[in-house]
Amino acid sequence: MSDKKKILRLFHYGLFILTSRGNGQTEPAPYAASTVTWVSQASFEPPLIMIALRKESWANEAVRQSGIFTLNLVGKNKKEMAGKFFKEIRIVGKTINGFEFTLTEKGLPVFKDAPAYIECKTVDRSEKGDHSVIIAEVTDAKLFRDNDDLLLLRDTGWSYGG
Amino acid sequence: MSDKKKILRLFHYGLFILTSRGNGQTEPAPYAASTVTWVSQASFEPPLIMIALRKESWANEAVRQSGIFTLNLVGKNKKEMAGKFFKEIRIVGKTINGFEFTLTEKGLPVFKDAPAYIECKTVDRSEKGDHSVIIAEVTDAKLFRDNDDLLLLRDTGWSYGG
Numbered sequence: 212m213s214d215k216k217k218i219l220r221l222f223h224y225g226l227f228i229l230t231s232r233g234n235g236q237t238e239p240a241p242y243a244a245s246t247v248t249w250v251s252q253a254s255f256e257p258p259l260i261m262i263a264l265r266k267e268s269w270a271n272e273a274v275r276q277s278g279i280f281t282l283n284l285v286g287k288n289k290k291e292m293a294g295k296f297f298k299e300i301r302i303v304g305k306t307i308n309g310f311e312f313t314l315t316e317k318g319l320p321v322f323k324d325a326p327a328y329i330e331c332k333t334v335d336r337s338e339k340g341d342h343s344v345i346i347a348e349v350t351d352a353k354l355f356r357d358n359d360d361l362l363l364l365r366d367t368g369w370s371y372g373g
Numbered sequence: 374m375s376d377k378k379k380i381l382r383l384f385h386y387g388l389f390i391l392t393s394r395g396n397g398q399t400e401p402a403p404y405a406a407s408t409v410t411w412v413s414q415a416s417f418e419p420p421l422i423m424i425a426l427r428k429e430s431w432a433n434e435a436v437r438q439s440g441i442f443t444l445n446l447v448g449k450n451k452k453e454m455a456g457k458f459f460k461e462i463r464i465v466g467k468t469i470n471g472f473e474f475t476l477t478e479k480g481l482p483v484f485k486d487a488p489a490y491i492e493c494k495t496v497d498r499s500e501k502g503d504h505s506v507i508i509a510e511v512t513d514a515k516l517f518r519d520n521d522d523l524l525l526l527r528d529t530g531w532s533y534g535g
Binding site: 225251254360 | 418419491501515523
């Protein structure tokens with residue numbers, strides 16, 4: 212493995228389940244939900260985050276269409292949940308991949324099992340690599356469980372980077 | 374504290390010391406060196422990272438001028454070193470704030486105490502907030518100590534976010 216790859220895999224990341232929706236279409240799904248880890252704050256005022264999403268993913272296309280998304284924080288003991296959102300999703304009633312959700316006022320799914328979520332609105336994009344970089348303003352935030360620590364990518368045994 | 378602030382402070386980050394240089398001027402210093410934490414990979418191919426730098430900082434201005442920078446990774450036991458690069462820097466001989474450095478081929482300082490560094494070239498910028506978001510290609514990478522774990526912001530007791 213190259214030094215570059217080894218070093219990039221040392222970076223620390225949290226885990227999030229991003230949700231979004233398209234512009235009303237039902238294919239490939241009315242909602243997108245995908246585990247993401249390349250996430251960081253990018254400004255205090257206004258409160259911005261930056262996130263990188265695989266270009267060809269439905270999550271990225273949905274965010275492109277609607278301009279809005281949520282990040283559901285993944286608690287330390289919820290590795291299994293994060294593992295369920297790597298691939299295609301299956302929506303049955305008010306569940307995605309078996310996990311119950313409710314809708315925000317803007318119509319985005321948020322998971323009952325998430326200790327917190329933020330809702331975001333795209334303000335800028337960069338398309339220089341194989342992921343889209345999305346800069347987004349945090350427009351809403353709900354914390355349900357104060358003392359949940361968040362899952363760290365390193366602690367999962369998974370890697371995404373290099 | 375608002376939910377937004379609390380949630381953004383739960384995000385996980387590593388710690389890095391960024392170095393850069395201006396276009397040959399000696400004021401405020403020939404080099405910039407600053408502890409940063411809002412860093413993430415942003416693409417595999419080409420290998421890109423994204424980083425947010427305070428707009429009014431000398432580090433940001435130096436990166437704007439030269440278009441290049443390094444990220445020196447901070448080892449788990451090097452909190453004290455990271456703490457020395459929050460404010461103005463003092464260059465004496467081949468030391469910055471007391472830490473020995475060498476220069477890369479492109480003339481950027483890298484620290485002998487860092488277990489690894491990457492060298493990067495800016496490919497895009499976004500200026501929507503109080504930090505500049507810089508998208509940069511990883512053009513070089515050197516790993517000196519394979520088994521050093523990296524310092525996690527949460528483990529320092531410091532916070533940067535909210």
